[in-house]
Amino acid sequence: MFPIIATRQLSESVFETTVSAPAIAAKVRAGQFLILRVDEAGERIPLTFSDWSSDEGWVRFIFMRVGKTTHKLSHLAAGDALLDVVGPLGKPTHVGGLGRVAVVGGGVGAAVAYPVARAMAAAGDEVTVILGARNRELLILEDEFRALPLKELVVCTDDGSAGRKDLVTAPLKELCEAGAIDHAMAIGPAIMMKFCAATTRDFAVPTTVSLNPIMVDGTGMCGACRVSVGAKTLFGCVDGPDFDGHLVDFEELMSRQRVYADVEREAAADFESECACRIK
Numbered sequence: 434m435f436p437i438i439a440t441r442q443l444s445e446s447v448f449e450t451t452v453s454a455p456a457i458a459a460k461v462r463a464g465q466f467l468i469l470r471v472d473e474a475g476e477r478i479p480l481t482f483s484d485w486s487s488d489e490g491w492v493r494f495i496f497m498r499v500g501k502t503t504h505k506l507s508h509l510a511a512g513d514a515l516l517d518v519v520g521p522l523g524k525p526t527h528v529g530g531l532g533r534v535a536v537v538g539g540g541v542g543a544a545v546a547y548p549v550a551r552a553m554a555a556a557g558d559e560v561t562v563i564l565g566a567r568n569r570e571l572l573i574l575e576d577e578f579r580a581l582p583l584k585e586l587v588v589c590t591d592d593g594s595a596g597r598k599d600l601v602t603a604p605l606k607e608l609c610e611a612g613a614i615d616h617a618m619a620i621g622p623a624i625m626m627k628f629c630a631a632t633t634r635d636f637a638v639p640t641t642v643s644l645n646p647i648m649v650d651g652t653g654m655c656g657a658c659r660v661s662v663g664a665k666t667l668f669g670c671v672d673g674p675d676f677d678g679h680l681v682d683f684e685e686l687m688s689r690q691r692v693y694a695d696v697e698r699e700a701a702a703d704f705e706s707e708c709a710c711r712i713k
């Protein structure tokens with residue numbers, strides 16, 4: 434069992450959980466993820482480490498409540514425990530020697546962008562962060578990003594309730610046009626990463642994306658997370674989650690993400706009838 438030592442609600446649908454896991458905390462690097470099970474009856478879900486302390490033996494993740502498992506997770510509190518936490522999984526994000534980098538974090542992708550931007554800055558890269566959300570209420574970790582040694586933090590919201598009223602691709606394009614970046618990293622919904630990669634492609638700015646295909650075992654055995662990258666079929670869990678954004682087949686990724694939509698809807702509906710609060 435993995436004891437939960439703290440929880441925090443960051444917005445109506447986004448939650449943060451800190452779990453005691455000393456052996457995992459000793460090894461995590463930015464960009465890696467874990468797979469957890471809430472209880473015996475639960476499915477395995479992947480979530481990215483948003484922070485950790487090897488000295489204190491804890492790891493933290495941030496998740497959006499989208500279906501049955503994340504809903505169950507959102508009801509747990511300090512003193513409860515998770516049945517399994519496996520990790521760190523996946524390859525760490527490449528940091529250092531990148532030069533001037535734009536790290537784009539969209540929605541809950543900000544939780545992954547945070548340790549990545551921190552690690553890049555610590556490795557000597559000059560980091561501009563572009564944070565995007567639909568509105569102010571959904572914007573997360575702004576204070577944490579402001580505390581990092583960044584070149585700049587650009588905040589965008591779709592409705593203009595915080596920062597610029599723009600999509601993240603607008604400031605990204607401006608940086609490309611100004612010749613101000615050598616590399617881009619985009620983390621968020623597949624559609625956002627697709628358009629970030631399309632933006633930087635025109636300027637030949639190398640772009641890394643952190644993909645989130647459906648995962649089951651997380652060890653390269655089941656094939657659930659396969660993604661097409663250029664001429665290759667690769668596995669998100671062991672070859673990624675980071676890939677060259679200019680080579681990823683995003684249409685295939687988005688269609689494979691929806692493969693279990695019917696089952697997920699049924700599970701959410703069943704759970705909703707058992708749970709006192711509503712899932713969405």
Ligand SMILES: Cc1cc2nc3c(=O)[nH]c(=O)nc-3n(C[C@H](O)[C@H](O)[C@H](O)COP(=O)(O)OP(=O)(O)OC[C@H]3O[C@@H](n4cnc5c(N)ncnc54)[C@H](O)[C@@H]3O)c2cc1C
Pocket residue numbers: 466477478479480481482494495496497498499500501502503504541544545644645646647648649674690691693694697698701
């Ligand atoms: C490497 C990786 C890192 C991720 N990191 C984060 C994170 O830090 N924060 C966060 O909020 N979300 C993250 N996700 C997505 C997260 O795993 C899903 O939101 C979660 O599994 C949904 O489960 P559910 O039962 O609540 O919802 P469901 O109703 O079961 O599913 C809702 C949607 O979530 C996705 N999903 C469902 N099951 C899986 C699965 N086993 N693997 C991958 N995606 C799935 C599908 O797109 C699905 O349509 C990550 C995914 C991957 C692959």
Ligand code: FES
Pocket residue numbers: 647648649650651652653654655656657658659668669670671
């Ligand atoms: S999750 Fe099974 S191969 Fe990647």
